Each structure stands twice: as C-alpha cells, then as structure tokens.
Amino acid sequence: MxxxxxxxxxxxxxxxxxxxxxxxxxxxxxxxxxxxxxxxxxxxxxxxxxxxxxxxxxxxxxxxxxxxxxxxxxxxxxxxxxxxxxxxxxxxxxxxxxxxxxxxxxxxxxxxxxxxxxxxxxxxxxxxxxxxxxxxxxxxxxxxxxxxxxxxxxxxxQGTMALTEPDAGSSLSDLTTSATPTEDPEIYKIKGQKIYISCGDHDACDNIINLLLARIEGAPAGTKGISLFIVPQKNPETGESNDVLTEGLYHKMGYKGAPIAHLMLGSNDNCMGYLVGEANQGLKYMFQMMNEARLGVGMNAVAIATAAYQASLAYAKERPQGRKINEKDLRKPQVPIIEHADVKRMLLFQKSITEGALALLLYCSWLSDQISQEQDLDKKKGLESLLDLLTPIAKSYPSEMGLQTTSAAVQVLGGAGYTTDFPVEQYYREARIHPIHEGTTGIHGIDLLGRKVVINDGLGWKTLMGEIQKDLQRAKSIESLSEMISTFQMHLKVSNECLIKQIAKMKQGPEVFLADATLFLELCGHLTVGWMWIRQAITAQSKTESEGKSDFYKGKLNTAQYFMEYEIVKIQSLVTRLSSNEFPTIKMTAEQF
Amino acid sequence: MxxxxxxxxxxxxxxxxxxxxxxxxxxxxxxxxxxxxxxxxxxxxxxxxxxxxxxxxxxxxxxxxxxxxxxxxxxxxxxxxxxxxxxxxxxxxxxxxxxxxxxxxxxxxxxxxxxxxxxxxxxxxxxxxxxxxxxxxxxxxxxxxxxxxxxxxxxxxQGTMALTEPDAGSSLSDLTTSATPTEDPEIYKIKGQKIYISCGDHDACDNIINLLLARIEGAPAGTKGISLFIVPQKNPETGESNDVLTEGLYHKMGYKGAPIAHLMLGSNDNCMGYLVGEANQGLKYMFQMMNEARLGVGMNAVAIATAAYQASLAYAKERPQGRKINEKDLRKPQVPIIEHADVKRMLLFQKSITEGALALLLYCSWLSDQISQEQDLDKKKGLESLLDLLTPIAKSYPSEMGLQTTSAAVQVLGGAGYTTDFPVEQYYREARIHPIHEGTTGIHGIDLLGRKVVINDGLGWKTLMGEIQKDLQRAKSIESLSEMISTFQMHLKVSNECLIKQIAKMKQGPEVFLADATLFLELCGHLTVGWMWIRQAITAQSKTESEGKSDFYKGKLNTAQYFMEYEIVKIQSLVTRLSSNEFPTIKMTAEQF
The missing domain is CATH 1.10.540.10 (Acyl-CoA dehydrogenase/oxidase, N-terminal domain)
Structure with a gap:
C-alpha cells in the first residue's frame, strides 16, 4: 500500500x-x-x-x-x-x-x-x-x-449539526423550522425539515443526536431569533421514535461513504427538542463550535490533497516515460517521470500547498489551545483576534487550492489518473465539497474583509503583522534565505497597500466594498501560507546547520523557494484587480447574461 | 429542460x-x-x-x-x-x-x-x-x-485512433506494437497491445476500424520508424475475427457513456493490418489529423464548460437566497442569487472563458478552412504558421480553464451542485479528461515554446502580432473601448518582453528553456483569449451603435471588461515567475520530495 x-x-x-x-x-x-x-x-x-x-x-x-x-x-x-x-x-x-x-x-x-x-x-x-x-x-x-x-x-x-433547510442555506437567518413550547420549559415540539445533514441517519449507531437550529414561536426575525435544540432520532431512554423521519438520501459526487440525509421533523406532531442554553442564543452557540468545525474542514481539505499528492509522487517515481529533455539517444531506457521538470513542478505545487496549509492549520489550532487556557486576558484577546482573522483563510485556502492540487495529482498520472484503477480520481471528487460546506468561499470572503479585518480597530490584522515581523526578524540573520525573504516582504508590502485601498472603498457602500472579497481572501491565503513557508524555511535551515544536510530539509528549502517563485507572486495579479475602480460584476444585470 | x-x-x-x-x-x-x-x-x-x-x-x-x-x-x-x-x-x-x-x-x-x-x-x-x-x-x-x-x-x-501503449503514452517514440510483412505488400501481421482506445470496442456498430500506429520490423528507432495501419476488428468482407481482442474496459471518472478499451492485437498471430501510405510516415500522417483533433478536444472542453455555465446561470436566476447586501429588512423576500456580486463574478468568469475560448476555436477552424482552400502559397504559409502556433493554446486553454469554470458552476449551486440532482457534478467530472488526452498540457507547452514559437524564424508569432494589430487599429476609433484596449496593450507588451526573455534562456539548454513552458502556454491563453474579447467588443459596440442598445450586446461589452479586469491581469504574476532565473523545479531531486 x-x-x-x-x-x-x-x-x-x-x-x-x-x-x-x-x-x-x-x-x-x-x-x-x-x-x-x-x-x-x-x-x-x-x-x-x-x-x-x-x-x-x-x-x-x-x-x-x-x-x-x-x-x-x-x-x-x-x-x-x-x-x-x-x-x-x-x-x-x-x-x-x-x-x-x-x-x-x-x-x-x-x-x-x-x-x-x-x-x-x-x-x-x-x-x-x-x-x-x-x-x-x-x-x-x-x-x-x-x-x-x-x-x-x-x-x-452519532452526533450531527442540523442547520440547513430548503430555503435557508447560506442565509441561515431565513430558517423556519419551528419550536413550540410545552409544559416542560426544557422541551419544545419541533416541526420542519432539514437538508444536507451529514450522518443524519445510518445504521452503524443506535441513535442519532441532532444539534438543531429552530425558531421558537414569537422569536425575533433573523439570526436573533434562532435557538439550539437537542433533537434525538429516538427517545434516549425508551428507544421510541422521536418523529424524526428520513425523507431522503442525497447522492453525491464524492465522499460517498458518509450519508447525507434529508430529515422531516414532527410530521406526526410528536418530535421533541431539548433547548440548549438560553432561547434565541442558538446561532451564537453554534458559531463558537463552527470556528473549530471550519478549521476541521480546512484540515479535511489538506488531508485529501495530501493523499492525492502522495499517490502522484509514488507514481512519478515509478512510471518510466520519455527521456531527459537533453537526451537524444533513444536506445537509452526511459526515465521515471519525476525526472521531468514539468512533473516536478506539479509535485512541488502540491507539496508547497499541502505542507504550507498543514502548517497554517496546526498554527491555528495551537492558537486555539492557548486561547482555551490562557489566563492573561490581554494576551488572550490578541490571540483570539488573530485566530478569528485566520479562520476563514485556513478554511478556504486549502479548500480552494486543494481542488487545484488534486487536479495536478490526476495530471501527473495522465490517462491512468482519470481511471478508477488509481485513487486520485476519487480524491478529486471528494475534495470538491470543501469550498461549499461550513460556509462557502464567498461567505468566508465577506466574513474576512467585512468583519474580521475591520473589527476591534483592526486588532486581528495588526496582531498578524506583529507575528509575521517576529519571524522576519528571526530570518534576518540567515543569509541563505535573504532572497526568499525579500520576495515575501515585497508581497507583504503590496498586500498591506491593497488592504488600505479596500478599506477606502467602504465609503462607496457595502456592495462595492465587498464585491471582490473572495479575491481578497485568496490574496490573504497566498500571503499567510507564504509566511508559513518562511517559518518552515527558518526551521529547516537551522536543522540543516545543526544536523548536517539531509534530503528532507533541502526539500523543505526548495519547496519554500518554489512557493516564493510560483505561488506568492499570484498576489500581484490580485492586487491589480483589487486596486481597480471598475466593477463589471456589479454593473452586469441578470438579463445581460 | x-x-x-x-x-x-x-x-x-x-x-x-x-x-x-x-x-x-x-x-x-x-x-x-x-x-x-x-x-x-x-x-x-x-x-x-x-x-x-x-x-x-x-x-x-x-x-x-x-x-x-x-x-x-x-x-x-x-x-x-x-x-x-x-x-x-x-x-x-x-x-x-x-x-x-x-x-x-x-x-x-x-x-x-x-x-x-x-x-x-x-x-x-x-x-x-x-x-x-x-x-x-x-x-x-x-x-x-x-x-x-x-x-x-x-x-x-466505428473509427478509432489507436496510439497509446502501456509503455508509450506521451512518449510515442517508444511504441513497440510490431508489423511483420506478408507476401502482399499492403498487408502486415500486427502484434502488440493498445490501451485507452476510445470506442475501441462496442456493440452499437458492426465493425471497428482502428487506425493504428505500429513499427515495421527493422524500422528505425523512435518516431521515424512508425507506420500507420488500418486494423479492422473484423474482416470487412467476411465478418470474420481479425484477432483484435478486447482485453479490458477502463472505468473512468467521467464521460462514462463512451467506452475506453484495452486491445490485444495478434494474440493468435492472425491480426492483419493494411498499411496506409508509405512505411515509416505514420506519425507524420497522424499528426496532420491530430491538429484537427486537438482543436476538436478544445471544443469539447468549451462545450462541457458551456453546458455547466448555462446550468449554473439558470439556477442563479431561480434560486432565492439572502438579500442584497445593503438590505437590512429581513421581512423583505429573498432575492435570486444572481443579484449577489460574488455570484455574478462566478458567472462572468464562466461566460468570459467559455465565450472567449469558443471565439478562439472558431477562429482557428476558420483559419483551417482557408488553409485547405487557399491557392496563394505565401498567404497559406502565414495562415499555417498562425494556426500551428494557436493550436496548442486552443487545445489547452479551454481544457485547463474549463476545470475552473465547471468548478465555479458547482460552486454557484452550492450543496445542490455537489449532488447528482443536478448535472453540474457530471460536467465537473467529464471536463477533467481534456487536459490529458490528445497531448497533456505539459506536452503542448513544450510544443508551443520549444517549436511553434521559434520555427520559421518566428513567423507564427509575427503573424499573430500582425493580426492583433489589425484589430487594435479597428478598435482605435472606438472611444468607449479605450480603457479596455490600453489594458490589453499593456499586457501584450509585457508578454512580448517576456517572450524575449524566454528565448534568451535557450542558451542555457533545453531543460532551463522549457522548464516553465506550461506557464508560458497559460500566459498565451490569457493573451489570445483577451484578443478574442477585443474582437467581440468591437463587434458588439458596432452593433450597439447600428441596432440600438440591447442586453445581449451590453452583456458582451461587460464581459469583455470583466476579462480585462479579472483574467488578463493573471499575465502579470506569470511574467514575474517566467522572468526569474531561479529554477527550484530543476534543482529538486526525487529524494528531496
């Protein structure tokens, strides 16, 4: 294997x-x-x-x-x-x-x-x-x-998160599943339907415990009127049905092993939900968990992309095809395709994205662990701002880039990669879910630029810049990294200038301000993962010095250089677009498509 | 429907x-x-x-x-x-x-x-x-x-093209299927195996006529020793088996309706092949057809991407979700998602790529029609150089960008797009084949930079520049296009400067020269499709003037602007990379991965 x-x-x-x-x-x-x-x-x-x-x-x-x-x-x-x-x-x-x-x-x-x-x-x-x-x-x-x-x-x-409804996907404020009080203040009668519920029903567990958002009768409109309930499939003690019916099973492009259910609640007016915490605080509760869930999704994306990378790497080392480009003697045997620069480019692309994104996610979870235990409230606040800022990036960058890296894995295998004889086509299909669930990339763009960058007077961004500067200080003395560092610093500078221009657009109203939030999110992905590569390069260089040269550390340094040469430069095109004051996406009407 | x-x-x-x-x-x-x-x-x-x-x-x-x-x-x-x-x-x-x-x-x-x-x-x-x-x-x-x-x-x-073998995919020079002369100079005994043969066997036709590459015994090594044969599945007159056995059927990620076969030829030493044309000219013959086939694949890619675009457009016009970003009143009904700028961006992305690539492919086939009939040999030579240059671009740009546009179509539908309830997931899977067959993108990059750009003293590139200039001249007098034109011209200029730098790298040997040929191919895609949008904008603007404003032409003009704002700017990051003299992909060894 x-x-x-x-x-x-x-x-x-x-x-x-x-x-x-x-x-x-x-x-x-x-x-x-x-x-x-x-x-x-x-x-x-x-x-x-x-x-x-x-x-x-x-x-x-x-x-x-x-x-x-x-x-x-x-x-x-x-x-x-x-x-x-x-x-x-x-x-x-x-x-x-x-x-x-x-x-x-x-x-x-x-x-x-x-x-x-x-x-x-x-x-x-x-x-x-x-x-x-x-x-x-x-x-x-x-x-x-x-x-x-x-x-x-x-x-x-089995536990689940039951949020989405037919008319409330990205717009959770529109959810209509209702909760009617009973004589017991903890218990409500639930009525409605939920769609796309991962593991919402299956036969590997004895009961399904749905953590479900619903609206208590008379609650305020929008997100302020949403409450959180425990809605088990069966009564936990008696095992009797709690009127949670499986209306449908979705068939999906990928990760087919995990079922996604369409649930009907209270069809027989007999579905009990147990209120969690206070009424109307449901979305707030859910979102505290959702941040962890979002990092979890980012990690899922990295994991699938990693498996695809490893499969294509193994193939490239074994598959003979063609000769070195300067070898004209056809009697020489074919070489493994990893000897071709373009194949190495596709492998370095995958390695740089997957290992860079893995570093970012582990950094974020390490922040989260500190936040959960930190007693110094000032320090805690700074860490929280930083984690809040990084979360949409750490969810979206691996999700979006993972589509491209799994695609590169397929490409390395060529025709073989398109067949079911190898697992890469499965990874390609599985990866596609991540830019969608736990908030689409578009939603995270708006979250980042419209909220995380601006709240608390920009504390999150300032903290990020402070942490980056600490690492740049560490790198300063390492001569062999100087070119890499100067490339990174140049992109850091233009990114900051770009952010100032974005903030200035707030005056033109939210539609203009947020029209390209997704691109700003993409920019921040290249930048923060670039930072992660600076950190890895510093570590690898110091290990190289203390422990002698090894292929592993040299590979890390080459990959960091690859990232600065091929990936972080993508910021330039994004900055050009983000600096423009033309808005064809706003101008275009539905009829003009 | x-x-x-x-x-x-x-x-x-x-x-x-x-x-x-x-x-x-x-x-x-x-x-x-x-x-x-x-x-x-x-x-x-x-x-x-x-x-x-x-x-x-x-x-x-x-x-x-x-x-x-x-x-x-x-x-x-x-x-x-x-x-x-x-x-x-x-x-x-x-x-x-x-x-x-x-x-x-x-x-x-x-x-x-x-x-x-x-x-x-x-x-x-x-x-x-x-x-x-x-x-x-x-x-x-x-x-x-x-x-x-x-x-x-x-x-x-049914007709087929039988090229690929287990050990000869991208490297056709290594094919080993043999052809042994018989007493009849037209007939050879064929022995070997072919893989990934599209429609290589099926029951909708009475016979399969394979156009097959094989090596006549004693032929020169490499591509100069390959001959073309007609190898029918059954004898055309008697209907008897011609010893072409179906060894396997590949299961694929997409376009599952078309079978891809693994064929064994001459297992019983009884497979007859009919030599086409002269011996050892097979690859030359095949390649004359392959250029048309490559444009055909480009068109396939555009067609699938178009179907995905149309599906996501229809969904975006119908699916209500959320409100305009400046609407705070939650009692107002939800709006169709096409009202959100980020959704329009994803739709404009698809529209600009699919319609731009369609224009390029029709332009190429229009060149091909002229070439086939043109009697003026000088004119014919110029047209041929131009078409030769454009072919790898017209095959690869829609193939590669089609992956991204079908992905955007999935994204517009959100969770629904990931399910089999809508066709976009199928399009996403089907699109993935195109960067692979009829020459991988990497092969076309090398073909473009290593051959098409440099042969005939750069005639192809010069002809391209001449044709672009003609259109820019036409556009000059149209005031409303001036900003678009100046954006395009700026990118044309940096692309030309970049090409000069690439050519200068020839001195460093083929490995350095061609290490980033795939990126140069990508650059040329953005540039030529940008040119196609200039042409469409000129046409749309003139129609707007002569026939009054219509949504269709206004949509074309907005999309052209979108392309200049969001797509052609991608050239900048590519130019930065291509101008570098660092080559981490060459430096990286197999062991360092």
Whole structure:
C-alpha cells in the first residue's frame, strides 16, 4: 500500500516547526509531553492503516442506500465507529472528569489529519459526534450532558449539526423550522425539515443526536431569533421514535461513504427538542463550535490533497516515460517521470500547498489551545483576534487550492489518473465539497474583509503583522534565505497597500466594498501560507546547520523557494484587480447574461 | 429542460464576429451561404435536443460493461450513431464525390459544439469515425477508401485512433506494437497491445476500424520508424475475427457513456493490418489529423464548460437566497442569487472563458478552412504558421480553464451542485479528461515554446502580432473601448518582453528553456483569449451603435471588461515567475520530495 501522508513531515510540523511543548506549561495539558503526543499520532496511524484505509475504495463504490425509511451504510463502519469510541478518540480533548484525556486540540487535529487522509468518508463520523457533544457539554445543562454525551463518546450514538433547510442555506437567518413550547420549559415540539445533514441517519449507531437550529414561536426575525435544540432520532431512554423521519438520501459526487440525509421533523406532531442554553442564543452557540468545525474542514481539505499528492509522487517515481529533455539517444531506457521538470513542478505545487496549509492549520489550532487556557486576558484577546482573522483563510485556502492540487495529482498520472484503477480520481471528487460546506468561499470572503479585518480597530490584522515581523526578524540573520525573504516582504508590502485601498472603498457602500472579497481572501491565503513557508524555511535551515544536510530539509528549502517563485507572486495579479475602480460584476444585470 | 448552450451566442460568433461569408468565395464552399450554415446548426440543435440530451444522465449512470470479451454500451447509442450516419454528419466536410457536403469545418465544429454540450459521451462516437476516415481518404489508396469509408460514413462502422501503449503514452517514440510483412505488400501481421482506445470496442456498430500506429520490423528507432495501419476488428468482407481482442474496459471518472478499451492485437498471430501510405510516415500522417483533433478536444472542453455555465446561470436566476447586501429588512423576500456580486463574478468568469475560448476555436477552424482552400502559397504559409502556433493554446486553454469554470458552476449551486440532482457534478467530472488526452498540457507547452514559437524564424508569432494589430487599429476609433484596449496593450507588451526573455534562456539548454513552458502556454491563453474579447467588443459596440442598445450586446461589452479586469491581469504574476532565473523545479531531486 502506498503512503497516504508523510509521518516525517507531520512530526516536523508539530515538534520542530511549532512550539508544541509550550502548551504543556498550561495546567490543563501538564500531564502531556512530546512522547504522549507521538503515541497519539502512532495510534492514529495504526487505526488508519488497519481499519480505515482498506475501506477507502469500497466505501466509494458501495454507496449508502435508503431502505424503508432507514439509511444503510457500509457494514464495516459499525466496527470503526465503535473503535473510535472505545479508543477514546471522540472525547479526547475533553476534561478528565468527563472521561476525556485533556489532549491539546492541535494533537487531536493532527491525528484527525492522518485518519482523513486514509479515508475521508470514514473520518467524518466521529468528527461530527465530537462537535455535537461539545455543544451539549459547553452550553447544555449537566443533566443534558449526562443524558446524551456518554453514549456519544462511546461511539454508540452519532452526533450531527442540523442547520440547513430548503430555503435557508447560506442565509441561515431565513430558517423556519419551528419550536413550540410545552409544559416542560426544557422541551419544545419541533416541526420542519432539514437538508444536507451529514450522518443524519445510518445504521452503524443506535441513535442519532441532532444539534438543531429552530425558531421558537414569537422569536425575533433573523439570526436573533434562532435557538439550539437537542433533537434525538429516538427517545434516549425508551428507544421510541422521536418523529424524526428520513425523507431522503442525497447522492453525491464524492465522499460517498458518509450519508447525507434529508430529515422531516414532527410530521406526526410528536418530535421533541431539548433547548440548549438560553432561547434565541442558538446561532451564537453554534458559531463558537463552527470556528473549530471550519478549521476541521480546512484540515479535511489538506488531508485529501495530501493523499492525492502522495499517490502522484509514488507514481512519478515509478512510471518510466520519455527521456531527459537533453537526451537524444533513444536506445537509452526511459526515465521515471519525476525526472521531468514539468512533473516536478506539479509535485512541488502540491507539496508547497499541502505542507504550507498543514502548517497554517496546526498554527491555528495551537492558537486555539492557548486561547482555551490562557489566563492573561490581554494576551488572550490578541490571540483570539488573530485566530478569528485566520479562520476563514485556513478554511478556504486549502479548500480552494486543494481542488487545484488534486487536479495536478490526476495530471501527473495522465490517462491512468482519470481511471478508477488509481485513487486520485476519487480524491478529486471528494475534495470538491470543501469550498461549499461550513460556509462557502464567498461567505468566508465577506466574513474576512467585512468583519474580521475591520473589527476591534483592526486588532486581528495588526496582531498578524506583529507575528509575521517576529519571524522576519528571526530570518534576518540567515543569509541563505535573504532572497526568499525579500520576495515575501515585497508581497507583504503590496498586500498591506491593497488592504488600505479596500478599506477606502467602504465609503462607496457595502456592495462595492465587498464585491471582490473572495479575491481578497485568496490574496490573504497566498500571503499567510507564504509566511508559513518562511517559518518552515527558518526551521529547516537551522536543522540543516545543526544536523548536517539531509534530503528532507533541502526539500523543505526548495519547496519554500518554489512557493516564493510560483505561488506568492499570484498576489500581484490580485492586487491589480483589487486596486481597480471598475466593477463589471456589479454593473452586469441578470438579463445581460 | 434548461438551456445547455446559447444559440444566440453561437450565431453571434459565426455570423457577426467572424467573417464566415468570406469562406464561400472559395470554389469548394461556393454552394454554401449563411442560410445553409444556419440550417446545419438548426439540424444539430434538433438532434441534440431530441436524441442526445435525453440520454445525458442515463449514459453516465449506466456504464458500459465488458461481457464475454465484448463491450456493451447504452442501447440508445445504436440509433444515435446510425442517425449521425444517415443525416450525413460523419462525412459532412468531405467532397461531394465522396458523398460529403463540402461543409466548412468551422460550421461542422460549431454544430459539434452543440452536440457535445448536449451529451459529450454520445458526441465522441461520430467525431472519432470522422477522424479515422479522414486519415484513410487522405493518405490511403482509393481501394482502401472505397473498402472502408462508406460504412463508416453510414454510421455502421466505428473509427478509432489507436496510439497509446502501456509503455508509450506521451512518449510515442517508444511504441513497440510490431508489423511483420506478408507476401502482399499492403498487408502486415500486427502484434502488440493498445490501451485507452476510445470506442475501441462496442456493440452499437458492426465493425471497428482502428487506425493504428505500429513499427515495421527493422524500422528505425523512435518516431521515424512508425507506420500507420488500418486494423479492422473484423474482416470487412467476411465478418470474420481479425484477432483484435478486447482485453479490458477502463472505468473512468467521467464521460462514462463512451467506452475506453484495452486491445490485444495478434494474440493468435492472425491480426492483419493494411498499411496506409508509405512505411515509416505514420506519425507524420497522424499528426496532420491530430491538429484537427486537438482543436476538436478544445471544443469539447468549451462545450462541457458551456453546458455547466448555462446550468449554473439558470439556477442563479431561480434560486432565492439572502438579500442584497445593503438590505437590512429581513421581512423583505429573498432575492435570486444572481443579484449577489460574488455570484455574478462566478458567472462572468464562466461566460468570459467559455465565450472567449469558443471565439478562439472558431477562429482557428476558420483559419483551417482557408488553409485547405487557399491557392496563394505565401498567404497559406502565414495562415499555417498562425494556426500551428494557436493550436496548442486552443487545445489547452479551454481544457485547463474549463476545470475552473465547471468548478465555479458547482460552486454557484452550492450543496445542490455537489449532488447528482443536478448535472453540474457530471460536467465537473467529464471536463477533467481534456487536459490529458490528445497531448497533456505539459506536452503542448513544450510544443508551443520549444517549436511553434521559434520555427520559421518566428513567423507564427509575427503573424499573430500582425493580426492583433489589425484589430487594435479597428478598435482605435472606438472611444468607449479605450480603457479596455490600453489594458490589453499593456499586457501584450509585457508578454512580448517576456517572450524575449524566454528565448534568451535557450542558451542555457533545453531543460532551463522549457522548464516553465506550461506557464508560458497559460500566459498565451490569457493573451489570445483577451484578443478574442477585443474582437467581440468591437463587434458588439458596432452593433450597439447600428441596432440600438440591447442586453445581449451590453452583456458582451461587460464581459469583455470583466476579462480585462479579472483574467488578463493573471499575465502579470506569470511574467514575474517566467522572468526569474531561479529554477527550484530543476534543482529538486526525487529524494528531496
């Protein structure tokens, strides 16, 4: 079986490039060490290879089916979900007194990366349960936590996030699922329908615990009138139906192993929902979890792109075709295609994006771990602003660029890549979901430019610039990086000038200001991942000096150079467009298309 | 059924933007007129809607199967292939005395665009037969033509191009299929295997006529020792097996309705091949047809991208979600998503690429029609140089950009676009083949920079510059286009400067010279399609003046502006990279990945 991720790179990212040790200074993580972290990664590798990877292709080919109102998934998933529970993956980051291991989220996410790269569909199940359980334990009552979470942690019950409705996708303020009070102030009768609910029904678990947004009768319009409910598929004690019916199963282009359901709630007027926290605070609660979910999606995107990169790398090293371009003697044997510059370009493209985005996501989760434990409120506020700013980038950059890198993986294999004989076509289809779910790229562009960049008087952006400057200071003394650094600094400068121009457009109203927010988001992706490559180059260079030259570190340095030569320069074209005052997209009417 | 292409735009392209009438001055086309051309397009529309479109989804879901050594395809294809024959599509461009209609290839390609947009898989069958028959009638004997082509024209027999072998894909010089002379100088015994043969076996036709490359025993090594053979699946007269066995059927990510076969030739030492033309001239013959095939692939890519664009446009006009960004009143109804600037950006992106690439392909086929008839040898040579130069661009730009535009179509639909409820996910999968077949994008980059740009002392590039200047002269007097023109001219200038730098790198050897040929190809795509938008803007502006303002022409002008604002600026980042003298892709070793 070929490699689907690089354990060596993951350890470099966590233990050489990131100061993970720092987290163990917080009391919550104090029992941990590099050794326990490495054990977690090894355990993830073990379950990935033994349980998840063998089902990768089969779960794609044998799609879930809807029979008699019940979704049936691949029979192998039951044991996997149970194993995730028994091995403690679902609640690994939660406190000891809740049965957790107080593991930093960074390590948990890194372990998730291994599982996702092995088999994205299979990895979705526990990921969703963790998110749903976290909502209950954070905002619900102790009684709710005791009632619902233990079986979720055990892998017996599936958790979901039920937000989308037929008329409320990106526009959550328009959701209409209703909640009618009963005599019990905790219990409401739920009526409505939810679509695109990942793992919203399947037969690998005994119950499905939907964390669902609905509107209590008489609540204010828009997002201020949305409440959060626990809506189990079956009554947790009696096992009786809670009037949550599976109306449909969506057939998708990719990650076919994970079912996406259309749910009908309260068709028989008998669907009970348990209010979580206060009424009308649902969206706020959901969004606190959604930030983690968004980084999770970014990581999913990196993981799939990584698996595709590794598959194309293995192929390129083995497949003979053609000769070196300056070799005219046809009697010489063909060379492996990795010897061709254009193939190396496609591989470096993938390596630079996947390893750069992985660095960004681990950096973000490392910020998140600090935020969760930090007692110094000023420091905490700065870290929060930075993480808030980086989240839409860390979700969108790997999602969008992952489409291009998985495409490059297909291209490296040529005709073979288009056939089902190799997994890259599956990765190409699976990757396509990520720019869509957990907020489309367009939504994240508006979130970044319209909110994250401007709130708190620009604290997030200022913090980002401060952190970048610290790394540039570190790099200053390293002569061999000077060209790379000057390229990066030039792009940093034009990006800042561009931002000032964007802010100036606020005067022209939100439509003009945000018309190209998606492009600004793209620009910030190239810039921040460029920064991640500066950080990796500094680490690799220092290791090269202390430990002698190795292919691994030389490869890192070459890839950093590749990024500055081929990727970060994309900022230039974006800046030209963003600096313009012509707006054909606003001018164009529906009739003119 | 929603629209899958714009007939209005196609007529604009052919009859307003392109001087199609000019072709009828050549005696070969003299019987034709705009009216007969329009009848052909109407006929294509009719068969597309009535026969091809209804099978689009079904042919994707019910894949061909290999049973008892025979590939079975969708049963509906038999009637379609026969109809293509009976309606005269397969030999429409050939002379009257061969049963053809002497139709300009431009019109034939435009008609093909309609069929391809309706159902790409179904459109592949006649397209391949035309190409194979054209090889026989052009390079074969009169006897071969009489023996094989009539049943191909009738749709009874399928034609194929059999080039690729397990060890010879991009590197055709390494092919090993052998041809052993027999007593009859026309007949050779063929032995070997061919892979990825489109329509290489199926049950909608009575025979398969493979146009196959093989090496006659003792022939020179490399491309100079390759000969072309007609290798029918069955003996044309007796119907007996010609020892061409179907060893396998490839399962693909997309265009599943068209089977791709793995063929074994001469397993029983009984496979006869009929030599076409002279020995060892096979690759030269094949390449003369391949240029047309490459433009055909470019058109396929445009057609699929067009269908995806139209599907997303229809959805955007109907799907209500959210409100205008400056509307705070949530009681107002939601607006169709086409009202959001970012959605319009994604639609303009698609419109600008698909209509710009369509213009380029029709321009190329219009050159090809002139070349085929032109008697003035100097003029002919200039046209040939221009077409040779444009061919790799016209194949690759729509193929590569089509991946991005079909992706944008998926994105416009959001979650719905990822499901099989809408056709965009199918288009996304189908589009992925085009950067691979008929020469990968990397191969075309090397062809463009390493050959087409430099041969004949740069005649092709000079001719291109001359033609562009003519259009810029025409545009000069149109005040409203001045900003667009100056943006284009600036990018034309930097592109020329960049080319000079590329040429200067020849001194450093072919590896450095061609390391970024793919990026240079990309640059030329943005530039030439930008030129096509200048041409369309001139036409639209003049029509606006003569016929009053209409949404159609205003839409064209906005889209031209969009292209100059958002697309052609991509040249800047490419130029920066191409101007560099750092080569991380060459430096990187296999071990460093």
């Amino acid at each position: 070929s490699q689907f991720y690089s354990h060596r790179d993951l350890e470099f990212q966590l233990f050489e490039n990131l100061d993970l040790q720092q987290l163990t200074q917080y009391p919550f993580f104090a029992d941990h060490s590099s050794d326990t972290f490495k054990m977690v990664l090894d355990a993830a590798k073990e379950i990935a290879i033994r349980s998840l990877r063998p089902l990768l292709t089969e779960m794609d080919r044998k799609e879930p089916v809807l029979e008699n109102g019940k979704i049936k998934i691949h029979p192998g998933m039951k044991a996997i979900v149970k194993q995730f529970g028994e091995d403690g993956w679902i609640n690994a980051t939660f406190p000891y007194d809740e049965g957790g291991q107080q593991l930093p989220w960074t390590v948990h996410l890194a372990a998730g990366y291994i599982l996702q790269a092995a088999n994205y569909s299979a990895s979705v199940f526990p990921f969703l349960t963790t998110g749903a359980a976290n909502l209950i334990r954070t905002f619900g009552t102790l009684e709710q936590t005791a009632r619902f979470t233990p079986k979720m942690y055990a892998g017996d019950w | 929603s629209q899958f292409y714009s007939h209005r735009d196609l007529e604009f392209q052919l009859f307003e933007n392109l001087d199609l009438q000019q072709l009828t001055q050549y005696p070969f086309f003299a019987d034709h007129s705009s009216d007969t051309f329009k009848m052909v397009l109407d006929a294509a529309k009719e068969i597309a809607i009535r026969s091809l479109r209804p099978l689009l989804t079904e042919m994707d879901r019910k894949e061909p199967v290999l049973e008892n050594g025979k590939i079975k395809i969708h049963p509906g294809m038999k009637a379609i292939v026969k109809q293509f024959g009976e309606d005269g599509w397969i030999n429409a461009t050939f002379p009257y005395d061969e049963g053809g209609q002497q139709l300009p290839w431009t019109v034939h390609l435009a008609a093909g665009y309609i069929l391809q947009a309706a159902n790409y898989s179904a459109s592949v069958f006649p397209f391949l037969t035309t190409g194979a028959a054209n090889l026989i009638r052009t390079f074969g004997t009169l006897e071969q033509t009489a023996r094989f082509t009539p049943k191909m024209y009738a749709g009874d027999w």
